[in-house]
Amino acid sequence: MPSVFSHAIAAVALGGAAVGGPSRLTIWGLGALCAVVPDLDVVSFHFGLPYDHMLGHRGLSHSLLFAAGLASIMTALLRARTASPGVARLWAFFFLATASHGVLDAMTNGGLGVAFFAPVSDARYFFPWRPIVVSPISIDEFFGPRGLRVMWSELGWVWLPSAVVFLAGRSKWGIGARHWDRREEQP
Numbered sequence: 735m736p737s738v739f740s741h742a743i744a745a746v747a748l749g750g751a752a753v754g755g756p757s758r759l760t761i762w763g764l765g766a767l768c769a770v771v772p773d774l775d776v777v778s779f780h781f782g783l784p785y786d787h788m789l790g791h792r793g794l795s796h797s798l799l800f801a802a803g804l805a806s807i808m809t810a811l812l813r814a815r816t817a818s819p820g821v822a823r824l825w826a827f828f829f830l831a832t833a834s835h836g837v838l839d840a841m842t843n844g845g846l847g848v849a850f851f852a853p854v855s856d857a858r859y860f861f862p863w864r865p866i867v868v869s870p871i872s873i874d875e876f877f878g879p880r881g882l883r884v885m886w887s888e889l890g891w892v893w894l895p896s897a898v899v900f901l902a903g904r905s906k907w908g909i910g911a912r913h914w915d916r917r918e919e920q921p
């Protein structure tokens with residue numbers, strides 16, 4: 735996996751490009767949470783499940799179906815509580831934020847591939863292009879020389895593109911922000 739920070743940053747970048755309005759910070763934060771949640775599947779190692787099991791690491795929780803399910807739950811929860819930017823946009827953002835996790839994992843140079851189509855298929859996939867140095871699962875290793883290599887790789891392949899996407903998205907919203915605020919003030 736890329737580190738949790740990079741997964742979160744990628745989701746916030748998508749949020750910057752896709753979601754504006756007064757509740758945007760809440761929505762981006764929840765998107766970042768969605769992007770981190772799939773790696774909770776590392777608990778499967780403690781239960782003795784093999785890596786390549788459908789419920790193992792990079793299995794079902796990294797699938798497109800999981801992303802669709804999590805997006806549906808987040809959209810349903812937020813819809814009633816915040817001035818949100820419409821159901822379709824909200825769902826699409828949470829779906830992409832969650833699915834971005836598997837996409838980034840499939841671009842790493844280690845571990846097993848991602849079960850994008852679980853539970854229909856337990857086949858594991860990598861993209862042909864895998865420039866991201868895989869992050870160690872153990873926290874101890876992460877704070878060693880290997881962790882530095884990982885962070886350097888993620889700065890180039892995740893943080894930099896994310897910053898570009900975020901800033902490009904915000905400049906678009908900067909033009910549209912006043913329009914947003916006016917729309918939401920209407921009774």
Ligand SMILES: [Zn+2]
Pocket residue numbers: 735772773792796835839
């Ligand atoms: Zn992962």
